[in-house]
Amino acid sequence: MAKSTTREPRRAVSSYERRKTLIAYSFLAPNFIGFAIFTLLPVLFSIFLSFVKWKGGAFSTMEWVGLNNYAEIFKVTKVAEKGLGYLFTKVDLGIALKNTLFYTLVTVPMTLVCAIALALALNRAVRGAIGFRTVFFFPYVASMVAICVCWRFMMMKNGPINQLIMAMGGSFNKSWTADSTMAIWSIILVSVWRNMGYYMVIYLAALQGVPADLYEAATMDGANKWQQFTHVTLPQLRPTTFFASTMMIISCFKIYDVVAIMTEGGPGRSTKMLVTYIYDEAFSNFNYGIASAIAMVLLVIVLVFTLAQFSMEDKYANR
């Protein structure tokens, strides 16, 4: 197969080269056609939609409104008048941003701590390590609707969670998902519970790559277990931690399923998230332009973290 093509003149496209390109395109076509129609085109279309006013009827009813949708979701005139506090306490978008950010800032570190703890524990010679690994990973493959409705029931007024709180001397006799301060915590709890096993697997793989002689050297220097952890393990895991946290931040910003099944964004607006907001505007209120403008806000946030991840990956790879 390895025929030399270098001897041919560069500019003249030989029939051999043309055939090679054709073959390559025939390999690509089945996937690319589907990809172009159902992914690439909608992505471009969504940018356009954020500049129009449209309720989804005939295409002729579409009206170009420029940046109006963005002014509308940020309530620019009201916010300019009443200050930034208004945005985050009264405006839907501000509330959705605040909730999503709070959810992300709590879920990511909690999941990471649990994941590292589990990985460290299972990285030692533990009896039944494979069994434990299977157990911790299992929630990740279980379907969301079933586990979320189960958690919602468990967190009901007379459910096992409140009974446990009572047994420990506390008292809380409301359904978590119906309480405006606890609702978001119920979502955080389910998210941590579901994802810690997934990130545990990533950390387990990373721990295999930490050179054993680093620990030997640390022991000879008189470092105790905790010092070994903070001075050897954690620094060695830094690339993994960075990678895992950006990945998790991105997926946290896309949260929808758990909210839809457990709280539907409520009570009030206490668990309204960015995607919940997009969904409501798009599929309940048919404000296609507004929904697309919110989608662009989400896109920008996600892209920032993705770019951060890419640039750091280069840095770590070139170390």
Next chain:
Amino acid sequence: MTQMVQGRHTVIRRSPASVALKALLYAVLIALALFTLIPFVWMISASLKLDREVFSYPIRWIPETFHWENYRLIWSKVPLVTYFKNTATIALLVTFIQTLTSSFAAYAFAKLQFRGRNTLFICYVATIAVPWQTYMLPQFILMRAMGLYDTLWAIVVLQSFSAFGVFLMRQFYQGIPTELCEAARIDGLSEYGIWARLVIFTFVGTWNDYMGPMIYLTRDVNKTVQVGLRRFIQENSSDYHLIMAVSVCSLLPVSVVFLALQKYFIQGIATTGLKG
């Protein structure tokens, strides 16, 4: 206190402190394992109780009598068979199309030289970073215009051509030296291994997908298990025992796949660390 530790470790002299540490380790592991499993245990327990027993105080983990009839009752209350059939159809079709088309495309990107290769590949990579939720609406508008709304095909085409599959497969092909490809001396296992991973992740992801089917599938004959379960919850919101019985049923297929193939799941994540 000297003790032989089995397995790869040699003889270790154990101080009382290290024994205590070991005990603590197991205590933490067991506590977290319980935390992980309790919702599933509670789900099964509730599915075998009477409606009024579900929230009894104090909680009873093992039902007084096992009400197996709950599992018989649900089949008449909700068209579960249809839901399972639809979900299986979608998941199998998506897995097949996805694996087949992305294998070919990835091979072209990894091993063939042709004009426009880099531009096209950038298109793929760039869309991986774009969350589906930002273009689900234009995609919906397009599908509706094509007459795919409320058909199983909507979900099939929505899931089948993910850029992620191409990306994953390309990474894999690039890891194989071209000479080896040509000499056809590739270790058969590793080659099937990556396919197995793609197949498993696509299958489970499609089976568990909720938002896509919820947007597209409105008629009962088209619903998947996830959306069907959701409908059942909304319509019978206080039949806790029955909801839990349907939930257990909805978890069974994926649990079986996972337990049978868990090695591939866990290796797949450990080596690629990525998801769609």
